Amino acid sequence: MEKRLFLAFSITLVFFIVYSHLVAKFVPQPVPPQVDSKEQAEPIGSRNLPQELSQDSSPLSFEEKEGAEDLPQVSIGNFVITYSPLGGYIKKISIGNDEQELPFQNIGFLPEDREKQFTSTIDDRGIEFIGPSGQKKVFIFKDYILEIKLDPPPTAPLVLFSNYLTPKVLDQRYQEIFYSQNKKLKRISPKKVKEEAYTNVEFAGARDRYYCLSLLKGEYDLKWVNENKERAHLYLSFPSEQTFLYIGPQIEKELKPFDLQGVMYYGFFHSIAVLMIKLLYLFYGIFKNWGLSIAIFSASVSLILFPFTSKSSKAMRKMQQVQPEIEELKTKYKDNPQKLQKETIGLYRKYKINPLGGCLPLLFQIPVIMAFYQIVYRFIEFRGASFLWIKDLSAPDRFMALPFPAPVNYLNLLPILLMVMGIIQQKITTSSSTGSQQKSMGLFFAVFIGIIFYGFPAALTLYWLIQNIFTLTYQTRLSRVQA
Numbered sequence: 001m002e003k004r005l006f007l008a009f010s011i012t013l014v015f016f017i018v019y020s021h022l023v024a025k026f027v028p029q030p031v032p033p034q035v036d037s038k039e040q041a042e043p044i045g046s047r048n049l050p051q052e053l054s055q056d057s058s059p060l061s062f063e064e065k066e067g068a069e070d071l072p073q074v075s076i077g078n079f080v081i082t083y084s085p086l087g088g089y090i091k092k093i094s095i096g097n098d099e100q101e102l103p104f105q106n107i108g109f110l111p112e113d114r115e116k117q118f119t120s121t122i123d124d125r126g127i128e129f130i131g132p133s134g135q136k137k138v139f140i141f142k143d144y145i146l147e148i149k150l151d152p153p154p155t156a157p158l159v160l161f162s163n164y165l166t167p168k169v170l171d172q173r174y175q176e177i178f179y180s181q182n183k184k185l186k187r188i189s190p191k192k193v194k195e196e197a198y199t200n201v202e203f204a205g206a207r208d209r210y211y212c213l214s215l216l217k218g219e220y221d222l223k224w225v226n227e228n229k230e231r232a233h234l235y236l237s238f239p240s241e242q243t244f245l246y247i248g249p250q251i252e253k254e255l256k257p258f259d260l261q262g263v264m265y266y267g268f269f270h271s272i273a274v275l276m277i278k279l280l281y282l283f284y285g286i287f288k289n290w291g292l293s294i295a296i297f298s299a300s301v302s303l304i305l306f307p308f309t310s311k312s313s314k315a316m317r318k319m320q321q322v323q324p325e326i327e328e329l330k331t332k333y334k335d336n337p338q339k340l341q342k343e344t345i346g347l348y349r350k351y352k353i354n355p356l357g358g359c360l361p362l363l364f365q366i367p368v369i370m371a372f373y374q375i376v377y378r379f380i381e382f383r384g385a386s387f388l389w390i391k392d393l394s395a396p397d398r399f400m401a402l403p404f405p406a407p408v409n410y411l412n413l414l415p416i417l418l419m420v421m422g423i424i425q426q427k428i429t430t431s432s433s434t435g436s437q438q439k440s441m442g443l444f445f446a447v448f449i450g451i452i453f454y455g456f457p458a459a460l461t462l463y464w465l466i467q468n469i470f471t472l473t474y475q476t477r478l479s480r481v482q483a
Helices: 002-026 252-258 270-287 290-304 306-321 323-332 337-350 357-378 413-429 436-453 458-481
Strands: 073-076 079-084 089-095 119-122 126-130 136-142 145-151 158-164 176-181 184-188 197-207 211-215 220-227 231-236 242-249
Touching: 073 126, 079 136, 089 242, 158 197, 158 211, 158 242, 197 231, 242 252, 270 290, 270 357, 290 306, 290 458, 323 337, 357 458, 413 436, 413 458, 436 458
Parallel strands: none
Antiparallel strands: 073 079, 079 089, 119 126, 126 136, 136 145, 145 242, 158 231, 176 184, 176 197, 197 211, 197 220, 211 242, 220 231
């Protein structure tokens, strides 16, 4: 019986791994609702904006003539920049130590200059464009700050940047448009941006999974233009001679000097996530390794929640001890549900059992795991961080390459260890009186947890594995004491 059961679990494991990868690759997933998307503020007043903001003057309409792949590229400071002499603007940008292009494009583009050929001069500080009539556009980079100088200041609206939806469905979930008005920060999905003008905006921008682009704090008149729900263009309605942008990672130490740390957001449990990040930084300062910091952090959470885990384990043990009597009641009163319920409650009172006692730790674990989930997918420090055989904590651990075609071309060891521990845990916690159906369900659940975590980042799986090690250790000790 057990051989057939484990064979079934093995087949189920392979099926779910293949199925999950195929679904993630071919099935489009909806973008979840963003904070304040239903509460998008009405403009508190707008001016009559120039005609250049119409959809007919899309900043992308000339690209078919030129071809973005032929544009020159240069490295300046923290950035790798692709720029266009035709129009005199920054077409694409990426962080120098990251090969992935940022979704922020067309920085500093003036629609009225779309057909003008600029001459460009490059030094270690930035790029200077000089137009046919002598007008200047200068892009100066210092750390993660971009200064845009326009001489003379244009009378037409300026495209600060265009926010593109990334091709990866997972990364689209973490893209967001934001703006601050009346000291209240609004967050909107790029697909839901409305073509509206806003005045007295303190700052605005966009962010993706790891990086953000934002105006530094000031007072601006802006307009968003949504193009086919694939690109959102942010126009500065009345450009000044100087404009400053932050383009960089979503890290508090980088954003706080400009009072932009509010741009970071980790969902419903944001406050818990912020506290967890502070603890992770504390442990990293001591151990100098993010994987070890996660392990210590997970162990600390286990110790903090130990009183609740202890009560839960003891409650589950009592439930197992009275299971034979409950089965007798089910047989005796199978035709009388009301009497069965009354007798069962009386049995719980007799042995002082709380049926919900086994669920107590979940009330505290759920907020923690949900907050940590958001951290794992947004915390840039985990990206490329190694630990033991793990080369990147933000991706599955990839213990060993397999001679199979994608999607199952790597053996991920952490979720398999998690699965094995779950099976051992079920063997320890189940007694001889436990029914075969319950045992099978317990084993299936252990395997299913491993399947769920198979494609998760190693940081998240490592955290949950450490939690299970502590739980299993305590349950083993408890079973020996009560044996």
